[in-house]
Structure formats: C-alpha cells, structure tokens
Amino acid sequence: MQLKGFMFDMIQNELEDAVGRENCSTREADKLVHGVDYYWLSRMWADRGMTPPEADIIVCPKNAKEVSSVLKIANYYKMPVTTWGGGGGTQGGALPLAGGIVLDTKRMNEITEFNTDSMYMESGTGAIHTHLEWYANERGYATMHYPSSQNCSTLGGFLAHRGIGVVSTKYGKIDDMCLSMEVVLPNGDIINTSPVPKHAAGPDLNQIFIGSEGTLGVITKAQMRIYVQPELRWFRAFLFKDLTSAFAAGKELLTKIKPSCMRLYDEAETVSLIKKIVGVERKGAFMNLALEGMKDIVAVEQKILFDTFAKYGAEDLGSDYGEKWWKEKITFFYPGHMMDIPQMFGTMDSVATYSNIEKIYWAMKEAVETNFPMAKFIAHFSHWYEWGAMIYDRFIVDNPPQDPHEALRLHNQIWYTGVRAALANGGVVNDHHGVGVKLGKLMKEQYGPAMQVMEGLKRQLDPNGIMNPYKLGL
Amino acid sequence: MYYTDSDKRTIDNCRFCFMCRHVCPVGMVTGSEANNARARAELISLVNRGFPYTADMAEVVYECALCGACTTQCCTGFDPLPFTKHARMAALSEGIAPAYINELLDRIEENGSAYPAVDNPELAEELASLPEKADVLLFLGNAAAVCPESAVAAVRLLKKAGVTFAVMKEEPDCGMDLADLMGPAEEARQVLLAAAEKINAVGTKTIVALSPDSAKVFLREYREWGAPLNAEVKTFPAFIVELWKSGALNFKNTGETVTYQDPFRLARELHETEAPRELIRACGNLKEMYRHGEEAISCGEGTIGLYRPDLTAKMAARRMKDAISTGAMTIITACPTSCAALRSAEGLTVKPLEVFLLEHTC
Known part of the structure; x- marks a missing residue:
C-alpha cells in the first residue's frame, strides 16, 4: 500500500480520531527515538550514523478502548503495528522493522486497584515498573520484581518477553506474578484472561500472551502480585572450589529452602569478584545469596544453608559483599559501569536442568572462544529452581568492526553459534530477555514441529500479520 | 561547535x-x-x-x-x-x-522580563517605607509578578524580625529564564552583566533571594559567566532560619498537617532541603511526599511554565496527587512558580512558605 500523500493523511486522521491528535505523532524526532532500543545492533547502527528503523506514525493510546480502535484501523489498512513500552529490551523486540504504527503504551500507566486482601495491584501495562514499586513501597508492600531495567521498562514490556528480577528464586518470574490480564486482540476485541491464574478451565490464557512480544495482541492491563516486605533480608557469600561443587550445593539447598537471590559466577568472573572482596585473586566459583522473610524463619534457614554448603567445602566470605551488591544492584546498568559501545557484547542467557546446565556452560564457552578468538566469555547463574538453573553468559569483543554491516554480521554469527551450542545441550533460545528479531530464526530450531502451535495461534489471531512483524520467528 | x-x-x-x-x-x-x-x-x-x-x-x-x-x-x-x-x-x-520560544524571547527583550509589570497595591504599600540602600537587599525576582502574596509576606516577616533591608525600586530581571531559554549565549550573558551592575550599585552586603530561580542564577551562573555579585547571596528560607535561631523571629506550632513541595532549583541545584523543613516543623506537622528532598518530582515550576503551560498544568496535577496521598490539607511551596503551578491543579490548599510562616509568627 502507499503510505504517502493523501492516503497517509487520511489514515493519520483516523488514528488521531482514535487517540486524540496530541497523542499521534509524525515528528521525525519521535520516529528516531523509537528506532533505537537497548539492542546492541540498533545502538551500533545509530552509533555509525545509520538511519534507525522508522515507523510512519507513533500513537499513544490511553486505554484498551483506544488500543482497540488503533488495531481496527491498522487491520483495515493492513498496517504493521509494533508495540513499544520502554524500549529497554535487548532483542530488538520493540523496533518498528516494517514501518507502520508504533503503539507506545506509556500513557496506559494508571494504577487502578491496590488490593491488600488478595495481595495484588492492577495497573495499565504502560506503567514504568519502578513507579509500581514506589506505589507499593509507599503502602508498605513490594513488587519483588527487580530486574536491572526496572527504571526504564514498563510492566507490559516485562510481560511481553517473560522478564525476571534478582529475587526470582523465591518470588518467581514475571509470569509467576501475574494473576489476570486485559488483552486487545489484533482484530480489536478486548478480552480478559481468567480471573485467577490457577484453574482447570482449559489452557492458561495468561501464558499464551505472556512472552508473545506483541505478536498476538496488546496486553493493556494486568493484575500483579504484591508481597509484604521481609522482616530481614540477609546476604552471604561463599567460595566453592569449582562450578560442579557449587551446582551440587545449590541443587541440594533448593530441595530444602528457597533463597530469594542466588548468583553463582564462573571462574573468569570469580577471579575479579574475589579480588574485590579479599584483596587477592583466587580461583573457584563465587556464590552470593540472600535469605529473607520473617526473622525466626531466616534463622532456621541460615543453619540449613551453612550445614548444606559445608558438605561441599564452601568457604564462608561473610555478608559485606552481598549488602553492598544489593544497594548497588542496578548501578552496573549505568554508563561507565558496564559494557558499552565501542565494545560489542551480548547476553546469551539460557536455562536448563541441573543435568544439562554445566554442560551448556562449557559448550557455549568452547563454541564462542574457539570460533571467535577475539571474544571474551564470562558467565554467571542467577536464577535457580528445584530442577535447574539459568545461565547468564556474555561475550565481549573489545574492538569490533567499524563497518556497520560487518559488525552486524559478526554479532549475529556469535549469537547463532552460542545459542546453537545451548540448544544442542538441552538449553533454550532464551531465559528472560525474549526473542525479538535477534533470535527469531532460532525459534524453529528449538521448537521444531512444536512451532506450528504458535504459528497456528498467530494465523488465527492475526490473519493479516500486522502485529510486530519479524519478531519471535512468527 | x-x-x-x-x-x-x-x-x-x-x-x-x-x-x-x-x-x-x-x-x-x-x-x-x-x-x-x-x-x-x-x-x-x-x-x-x-x-x-x-x-x-x-x-x-x-x-x-x-x-x-x-x-x-x-x-x-x-x-x-x-x-x-x-x-x-x-x-x-x-x-x-519553536515559534513560542521566539515570541517569549521577543517579549523579554521588549519588557526586560518574561513577567507582566507588577501592579499590586498591597505590595506597593509594604515597599513604600523601605530604604533605597541597606546592608540587606531583598531581591523579589519573579515572586512579585507570579505570587505577590509571597512577596508581601516576605517583606512583613523581615520587618517583624527587625531587619533593615532594601528592595530595588527598579529591580532588574535576574536572567534565570534567559539562561534556561538560550543557554550560555552572549545575549543572555549581557543581561546578567547589566543586572549584576545594577545590583552591585546598591552596595549591599547580603542579597536575600526570595525566588529560588534568582538564588540559583546568582549563585551558579553570575560568577561563571563573568558577572560576579559583590555581596553574599542567601536563599530566603536559609535567611529566615538564621533570624529564627537568633531569636529575631518566633513561631508557634499549631499542629496543622502540611506537606512540602521542594522546588528543584532549591533542592537539587542549591542542595537546600532542610531550611524550609526546619521552619515548617516549627509551625506545624510535616508529612512528606514519597519522593521529596533532592528526589522530589517537579510540579512544572520554572521557565517551562512560561512557554508550555500545558505541560506545567499536567505536571502540577500529577504532583498534586502525590501531595493528596500524604493526608495533608495544605501544600507549602518555597517558590513562586511552584505555587502558581500547583494552584492550577485541583486538590489541596497551596500556600507560599512566607505566608505560612507569617501566619505562625508570635
């Protein structure tokens, strides 16, 4: 279709009619800022002075009704719609790669219910997550969802890609925290998922839309769990002789108690972390964890922790590191504290059973270091379950190609190589950053014929294929 | 470049x-x-x-x-x-x-200020008896135009404390708005230089800046831009705290529950969060908003209100909700443009700090 001239003005007027003229923009500045998210490739592209992917129009609806109107218009004209929350995603999931409409959700930020009887809060999905945390804290509660991106990302963004926070081992991922959602389907119908997440009324609609990255509709409102603040949050750090013993200790601990936070670092990261704590470089596997809740229960858990870890020869390194880490847990996300351009980097997180997780670590490390000798490989394991753990493995290239096409090629090659090593050893495409455009092509490699379930949903719900094209492999 | x-x-x-x-x-x-x-x-x-x-x-x-x-x-x-x-x-x-910026700059060039001429009989009466020169100069800044009741109350407070002070009859624009609008442009620097010359001509030892906008530009931009003032600059709340602690002013605590909106120029740029609070606590019961002090969320005060009143109104309405959630009935401000902004929002009674203090003097 022709999106210029007379017809574009006509469509623009329809969208303005739907959300208000002041909430529709064709300003070049607005298009440019929606063309760069936290994806390394989009940042590199802008850094090299290349034109970012651009939408034709940005719309900012206030509620599900307005979203519905926008999607009906988009469907009629078969215009692509890319939903944008905070743009804090690393997989390019929010980039408007096919042009069309960017549907920015941040005006849908109203907190509509704070229910301490049933321990949830209801909010528009455009709310910045830290604002939800402030709201809960002000009333003596907490969201317990603390990813590094909490300041910049929206609730909807976290739901869209199945986000996770640093205390997930006790409180769960974002998909564990969601009770119910309001969703606008691509045809404009407004639906609600089941009133509660646990039931036997068929498949869980929440879990169909959570993680769908804007390809199946727009999540406009959600009821999210709230938690009482713990009486005590207590940190302890340990040094194991190697990853194997640390995994064994962690696995056993999870059969007895649930720390809120568990972070195990590989040898490369351990060496630098330990030097900061004890002043000298030491090899091994460093683990920092937190126990929290009622003081009396934490006291019992502390004994179980020490007894369990002693069996595996863990050296107790005290609480100072953990307390400092907690205070500064998102500081590393600020410029100057973490990797940034000109470095090339990526976090190829995966998750697997205890039988496979260490195998994945060694396979990914070997695949990256062997095929890309210019890349450093580091990893930690920061979300633990009774059955397995998540690996947060990163590659870093200090001097990537300046040519944007070459840099893009190298970046993708490292990603494909690393993630395929994870898939070959029982891992998944991603643990908690999502798929986006970056990993879409690998979805079929993970799922095989199971992918037809997602493709069938996509065909049925979005027959015109307007919702977030080129994402999730759909 | x-x-x-x-x-x-x-x-x-x-x-x-x-x-x-x-x-x-x-x-x-x-x-x-x-x-x-x-x-x-x-x-x-x-x-x-x-x-x-x-x-x-x-x-x-x-x-x-x-x-x-x-x-x-x-x-x-x-x-x-x-x-x-x-x-x-x-x-x-x-x-x-944007055109609205050029129009505003034209207005400032034409009138010497972004604000309308002050025409307030009550203020004029209070100022009439003041000397032309004194060791203390009360600089009214945009308070006279934006929130004259705060200027009246400020003058009465100083009189009540027995301070001998002057107010310039032809007070120059402090230049804060120009600095915001133009950045460190030569035209803005010339305005600051001219203002500094006029203020220095008063020959005062202490300048008490009623508006945080003036305090900020005096304390931060004037020297940096080569227009130093030959006097010590104090904010109004800090000066009143000195008078109170010296016994020149006394306040009675009525137990009234109020909340306080930190102006960003005072709290973040001049790091002054305690002086207003000390004074408020001397007069009543202070209930803080969740984000306050240097972390306070702006209510749309400052220069932006001169050219995007729509944004200021929205910011004020948002901040008013924070104030309402404290349970207080009154919100105190220490900044004329904050007062004006918050009064555009529905909710609590908005009161300038100077008025609140004057009401509680004893």
Whole structure:
C-alpha cells in the first residue's frame, strides 16, 4: 500500500480520531527515538550514523478502548503495528522493522486497584515498573520484581518477553506474578484472561500472551502480585572450589529452602569478584545469596544453608559483599559501569536442568572462544529452581568492526553459534530477555514441529500479520 | 561547535541509557518516548553524526523542564542539562527554535522580563517605607509578578524580625529564564552583566533571594559567566532560619498537617532541603511526599511554565496527587512558580512558605 500523500493523511486522521491528535505523532524526532532500543545492533547502527528503523506514525493510546480502535484501523489498512513500552529490551523486540504504527503504551500507566486482601495491584501495562514499586513501597508492600531495567521498562514490556528480577528464586518470574490480564486482540476485541491464574478451565490464557512480544495482541492491563516486605533480608557469600561443587550445593539447598537471590559466577568472573572482596585473586566459583522473610524463619534457614554448603567445602566470605551488591544492584546498568559501545557484547542467557546446565556452560564457552578468538566469555547463574538453573553468559569483543554491516554480521554469527551450542545441550533460545528479531530464526530450531502451535495461534489471531512483524520467528 | 567535549562525552553516554526515564516529570505526564534525557542525547548524537538538526528535535529539547532529576538520579554522575542548554543555543542560532520560544524571547527583550509589570497595591504599600540602600537587599525576582502574596509576606516577616533591608525600586530581571531559554549565549550573558551592575550599585552586603530561580542564577551562573555579585547571596528560607535561631523571629506550632513541595532549583541545584523543613516543623506537622528532598518530582515550576503551560498544568496535577496521598490539607511551596503551578491543579490548599510562616509568627 502507499503510505504517502493523501492516503497517509487520511489514515493519520483516523488514528488521531482514535487517540486524540496530541497523542499521534509524525515528528521525525519521535520516529528516531523509537528506532533505537537497548539492542546492541540498533545502538551500533545509530552509533555509525545509520538511519534507525522508522515507523510512519507513533500513537499513544490511553486505554484498551483506544488500543482497540488503533488495531481496527491498522487491520483495515493492513498496517504493521509494533508495540513499544520502554524500549529497554535487548532483542530488538520493540523496533518498528516494517514501518507502520508504533503503539507506545506509556500513557496506559494508571494504577487502578491496590488490593491488600488478595495481595495484588492492577495497573495499565504502560506503567514504568519502578513507579509500581514506589506505589507499593509507599503502602508498605513490594513488587519483588527487580530486574536491572526496572527504571526504564514498563510492566507490559516485562510481560511481553517473560522478564525476571534478582529475587526470582523465591518470588518467581514475571509470569509467576501475574494473576489476570486485559488483552486487545489484533482484530480489536478486548478480552480478559481468567480471573485467577490457577484453574482447570482449559489452557492458561495468561501464558499464551505472556512472552508473545506483541505478536498476538496488546496486553493493556494486568493484575500483579504484591508481597509484604521481609522482616530481614540477609546476604552471604561463599567460595566453592569449582562450578560442579557449587551446582551440587545449590541443587541440594533448593530441595530444602528457597533463597530469594542466588548468583553463582564462573571462574573468569570469580577471579575479579574475589579480588574485590579479599584483596587477592583466587580461583573457584563465587556464590552470593540472600535469605529473607520473617526473622525466626531466616534463622532456621541460615543453619540449613551453612550445614548444606559445608558438605561441599564452601568457604564462608561473610555478608559485606552481598549488602553492598544489593544497594548497588542496578548501578552496573549505568554508563561507565558496564559494557558499552565501542565494545560489542551480548547476553546469551539460557536455562536448563541441573543435568544439562554445566554442560551448556562449557559448550557455549568452547563454541564462542574457539570460533571467535577475539571474544571474551564470562558467565554467571542467577536464577535457580528445584530442577535447574539459568545461565547468564556474555561475550565481549573489545574492538569490533567499524563497518556497520560487518559488525552486524559478526554479532549475529556469535549469537547463532552460542545459542546453537545451548540448544544442542538441552538449553533454550532464551531465559528472560525474549526473542525479538535477534533470535527469531532460532525459534524453529528449538521448537521444531512444536512451532506450528504458535504459528497456528498467530494465523488465527492475526490473519493479516500486522502485529510486530519479524519478531519471535512468527 | 555548540557542544563542549564534556557535552559530547555526556551525550554519547546518555544516548543509549534509559535509566533515568522514571524520574523525568515531563515523560511521566506525556508518556512520550522523546521526553527523557536518553532521547535528547540520542537525537543530538545523531546530529553530531551528520543528521540534520530539525525543528522537531529542537521542540523536544525545549520540552525538558531542566529540573535536574536525571542528573541527581545518575549513578555515574552524568549531567544532561548542559548539553540540553547548548542544544537550545544551537536551535536559536540555526533558526529552528519553536515559534513560542521566539515570541517569549521577543517579549523579554521588549519588557526586560518574561513577567507582566507588577501592579499590586498591597505590595506597593509594604515597599513604600523601605530604604533605597541597606546592608540587606531583598531581591523579589519573579515572586512579585507570579505570587505577590509571597512577596508581601516576605517583606512583613523581615520587618517583624527587625531587619533593615532594601528592595530595588527598579529591580532588574535576574536572567534565570534567559539562561534556561538560550543557554550560555552572549545575549543572555549581557543581561546578567547589566543586572549584576545594577545590583552591585546598591552596595549591599547580603542579597536575600526570595525566588529560588534568582538564588540559583546568582549563585551558579553570575560568577561563571563573568558577572560576579559583590555581596553574599542567601536563599530566603536559609535567611529566615538564621533570624529564627537568633531569636529575631518566633513561631508557634499549631499542629496543622502540611506537606512540602521542594522546588528543584532549591533542592537539587542549591542542595537546600532542610531550611524550609526546619521552619515548617516549627509551625506545624510535616508529612512528606514519597519522593521529596533532592528526589522530589517537579510540579512544572520554572521557565517551562512560561512557554508550555500545558505541560506545567499536567505536571502540577500529577504532583498534586502525590501531595493528596500524604493526608495533608495544605501544600507549602518555597517558590513562586511552584505555587502558581500547583494552584492550577485541583486538590489541596497551596500556600507560599512566607505566608505560612507569617501566619505562625508570635
């Protein structure tokens, strides 16, 4: 279709009619800022002075009704719609790669219910997550969802890609925290998922839309769990002789108690972390964890922790590191504290059973270091379950190609190589950053014929294929 | 040519960092992706890489309230305000600044100030008896035009404390608005130089700046821009605290529950959060908003209200909700433009600090 001239003005007027003229923009500045998210490739592209992917129009609806109107218009004209929350995603999931409409959700930020009887809060999905945390804290509660991106990302963004926070081992991922959602389907119908997440009324609609990255509709409102603040949050750090013993200790601990936070670092990261704590470089596997809740229960858990870890020869390194880490847990996300351009980097997180997780670590490390000798490989394991753990493995290239096409090629090659090593050893495409455009092509490699379930949903719900094209492999 | 090396370093660090978006008061009310430091940095970084500097980019640059919440929030210490001001200077120089900015600048050039002439009989009566010169100069700034009741109360408080002070009959514009609108442009510097010359001619030892806007520009920009003042500058709350502690003023505590809105110039730029609180606690019961002090969320005060009153009204309405949630019936402000902004929102009674204090003197 022709999106210029007379017809574009006509469509623009329809969208303005739907959300208000002041909430529709064709300003070049607005298009440019929606063309760069936290994806390394989009940042590199802008850094090299290349034109970012651009939408034709940005719309900012206030509620599900307005979203519905926008999607009906988009469907009629078969215009692509890319939903944008905070743009804090690393997989390019929010980039408007096919042009069309960017549907920015941040005006849908109203907190509509704070229910301490049933321990949830209801909010528009455009709310910045830290604002939800402030709201809960002000009333003596907490969201317990603390990813590094909490300041910049929206609730909807976290739901869209199945986000996770640093205390997930006790409180769960974002998909564990969601009770119910309001969703606008691509045809404009407004639906609600089941009133509660646990039931036997068929498949869980929440879990169909959570993680769908804007390809199946727009999540406009959600009821999210709230938690009482713990009486005590207590940190302890340990040094194991190697990853194997640390995994064994962690696995056993999870059969007895649930720390809120568990972070195990590989040898490369351990060496630098330990030097900061004890002043000298030491090899091994460093683990920092937190126990929290009622003081009396934490006291019992502390004994179980020490007894369990002693069996595996863990050296107790005290609480100072953990307390400092907690205070500064998102500081590393600020410029100057973490990797940034000109470095090339990526976090190829995966998750697997205890039988496979260490195998994945060694396979990914070997695949990256062997095929890309210019890349450093580091990893930690920061979300633990009774059955397995998540690996947060990163590659870093200090001097990537300046040519944007070459840099893009190298970046993708490292990603494909690393993630395929994870898939070959029982891992998944991603643990908690999502798929986006970056990993879409690998979805079929993970799922095989199971992918037809997602493709069938996509065909049925979005027959015109307007919702977030080129994402999730759909 | 418009950006310093420090600007360029800040721009390139902020352009991909989304970590302060949650504190941007403009972004909070518009929901626009363009309204945060990251967006401005990204746009200017693209300009620095060959993209044209367009009128709508300049519009984004002027949509910033310059409240400094992003600066206070940054763990690394980057300050996006200087490059934002330099981007404004570039926009004006390249003729792409929004029309409403040019109209405002024309008005300032024509009238010598962004504010209408003061025509308040009560204030005029209070000022009539004051000497032309004294060791203490009360600089009314925009209070006289924006919130004359605070100026009247300030004069009465000083009289009650027995302070011998002067107020300039032809008070010059302090230049804060120009500095915000133009950045460190030569035209703005000339206004500051002229104002400094007039103020210095009073021969005072202490300047008490009633408006935080004036205090900020006196304490931060004048010396830096080569227009030093030959007197010590104090904010009004800090000066009143001195008088109170010396016994020149006494307050009675009525137990009234109030909340307090920190003006960003006072709290973040001058790091003065305690003086107003000490005074408020001496008069009543202070209930804090969740985000307060240097972390306070702007209510739309400052220069932005002169050219984007729509944004100021939205920010004030948002902040008023925070104030209401404290359970207080009154919100105290220590800034004329904060007072005016908050009064545009429905909710609590908005009272200037000076009026509140005068009511509680004994």
